[in-house]
Amino acid sequence: MESFKEAVDISLFWEYRSLLLGGLAFNFYTWISALVLVHVMGFSMCMMRLSRVGACRAVGTAYAELFRNTPEYILLTWVHFVLPLLLSVLLQTRLNFPPFLSAVLALGLAYSGYMVETYRSGIQAVPKGHIEAGRALGMSSIDITFRIVLPQAIRNVLPEMLNQMVSLFKATTLVSLIAVPDLLYNVVIVTQEEMRPLPLYTWAAIVYCVIIFTASTLVRWLTERWRSRGWA
Amino acid sequence: MDVWRSIILKNLNLFAEGLWVTTQICVIAFCVACALGLGACLVRLYVRPLRLPATIYIEFCRNTPIYVQLLWVNYVWPDLFGWPQSFFAAGWMALALQSSGYLAETFRAGIEGVDRGHLQAAHSLGMSPFLTFRSIILPQALLNMAPSIMNQFLVLVKSSTLVSVIAVPDLMYQAMRLTAIWFQPIEILSFTAFLYILIVFCLSHAFKLYADRLRGRYGLAMA
Numbered sequence: 001m002e003s004f005k006e007a008v009d010i011s012l013f014w015e016y017r018s019l020l021l022g023g024l025a026f027n028f029y030t031w032i033s034a035l036v037l038v039h040v041m042g043f044s045m046c047m048m049r050l051s052r053v054g055a056c057r058a059v060g061t062a063y064a065e066l067f068r069n070t071p072e073y074i075l076l077t078w079v080h081f082v083l084p085l086l087l088s089v090l091l092q093t094r095l096n097f098p099p100f101l102s103a104v105l106a107l108g109l110a111y112s113g114y115m116v117e118t119y120r121s122g123i124q125a126v127p128k129g130h131i132e133a134g135r136a137l138g139m140s141s142i143d144i145t146f147r148i149v150l151p152q153a154i155r156n157v158l159p160e161m162l163n164q165m166v167s168l169f170k171a172t173t174l175v176s177l178i179a180v181p182d183l184l185y186n187v188v189i190v191t192q193e194e195m196r197p198l199p200l201y202t203w204a205a206i207v208y209c210v211i212i213f214t215a216s217t218l219v220r221w222l223t224e225r226w227r228s229r230g231w232a
Numbered sequence: 233m234d235v236w237r238s239i240i241l242k243n244l245n246l247f248a249e250g251l252w253v254t255t256q257i258c259v260i261a262f263c264v265a266c267a268l269g270l271g272a273c274l275v276r277l278y279v280r281p282l283r284l285p286a287t288i289y290i291e292f293c294r295n296t297p298i299y300v301q302l303l304w305v306n307y308v309w310p311d312l313f314g315w316p317q318s319f320f321a322a323g324w325m326a327l328a329l330q331s332s333g334y335l336a337e338t339f340r341a342g343i344e345g346v347d348r349g350h351l352q353a354a355h356s357l358g359m360s361p362f363l364t365f366r367s368i369i370l371p372q373a374l375l376n377m378a379p380s381i382m383n384q385f386l387v388l389v390k391s392s393t394l395v396s397v398i399a400v401p402d403l404m405y406q407a408m409r410l411t412a413i414w415f416q417p418i419e420i421l422s423f424t425a426f427l428y429i430l431i432v433f434c435l436s437h438a439f440k441l442y443a444d445r446l447r448g449r450y451g452l453a454m455a
Binding site: 004006065073078081085171172188197204209212216 | 292295301307312396417428436
């Protein structure tokens with residue numbers, strides 16, 4: 001009972017609020033920056049995957065398979081420790097990635113693999129007739145892609161995309177492993193100073209849980225509304 | 233190539249040991265996760281007074297990052313519950329905790345996906361609730377859920393790399409240790425990444441084949 005009281009005691013967590021809040025901000029920075037990479041790579045690789053040229057298709061498929069099947073943690077260490085060395089050899093200069101850059105690169109690459117598949121399922125769900133109608137009206141293939149296929153595709157897969165964004169936020173806790181000072185990293189540091197792991201880790205878990213639960217509930221609610229309007 | 237011969241080939245036994253620990257931890261964690269998930273799901277569906285605690289449990293497991301859970305189980309549980317006393321147990325418990333939340337939701341979707349008419353038919357034939365569950369709901373639900381269950385196992389294998397952080401000597405841990413000793417991250421980490429990708433890729437394709445076969449044999453139409 002004693003230890004239970006210790007675990008839910010928020011005073012220590014509250015004492016370090018500014019440090020921990022700053023950490024949480026790093027979670028959000030990582031998240032937003034990785035999101036940009038996820039969508040840019042996810043969309044362009046999806047276009048490669050669906051292209052009519054065989055070589056492009058192979059590259060797109062290999063990209064999606066590779067990053068979907070790699071554990072995030074190993075990708076993170078690989079990008080942080082190996083990639084700079086390889087680039088140094090290649091460019092003949094000494095290179096070092098700041099942890100934040102490695103974190104964004106690794107998470108962005110890992111989740112763009114899923115995003116390729118999401119974009120693809122959305123695009124393939126657009127009725128063929130719409131594309132043929134566009135062609136019959138003399139629209140260029142760029143016009144067809146951006147004005148007919150994509151608007152419908154994105155509407156189809158928006159719920160799935162939002163779910164993946166929430167997963168990406170969950171994964172941002174990993175960046176503390178390569179010393180990006182996010183919330184969890186600061187919690188570990190404070191724990192080493194104060195030697196009181198119970199309240200710190202418990203409250204870290206609760207804070208993450210509340211944020212992610214709110215986000216995923218919001219996504220669920222929005223999805224239901226979209227479905228009821230026939231959007232998704 | 234020198235590094236390859238002198239470090240990786242010489243330490244293949246360490247990689248093998250790590251792989252064996254990874255296998256153990258994944259299998260144990262998955263079995264525990266299935267049991268916990270099934271329990272939570274059944275409680276949520278059929279035990280009305282305990283529905284709220286079960287829902288809170290499921291949502292907590294699903295919405296907390298695995299790394300946070302790992303540290304929480306490892307550092308807080310021993311003081312709170314007097315267990316787990318080893319890193320290995322903390323590792324599989326944290327992985328099981330995370331997966332059980334997802335599996336509980338999968339089980340629920342599978343059970344709720346069974347056609348109401350089948351239940352009514354079983355009821356009107358005078359089948360007991362237990363018999364209905366065992367011979368009407370469970371077979372159909374399992375068939376529906378098979379792809380998501382297998383997918384959850386893949387997610388678990390991928391998250392299992394994290395247990396190396398709390399010093400469980402799995403494949404990832406051995407790789408990081410060798411890197412620290414020899415300081416040749418290019419070869420060692422790339423080789424480890426290759427191993428993991430190979431494992432997850434083979435598993436995911438085997439699962440996909442198996443799911444397709446199930447679908448072909450039983451005419452799975454509901455999923």
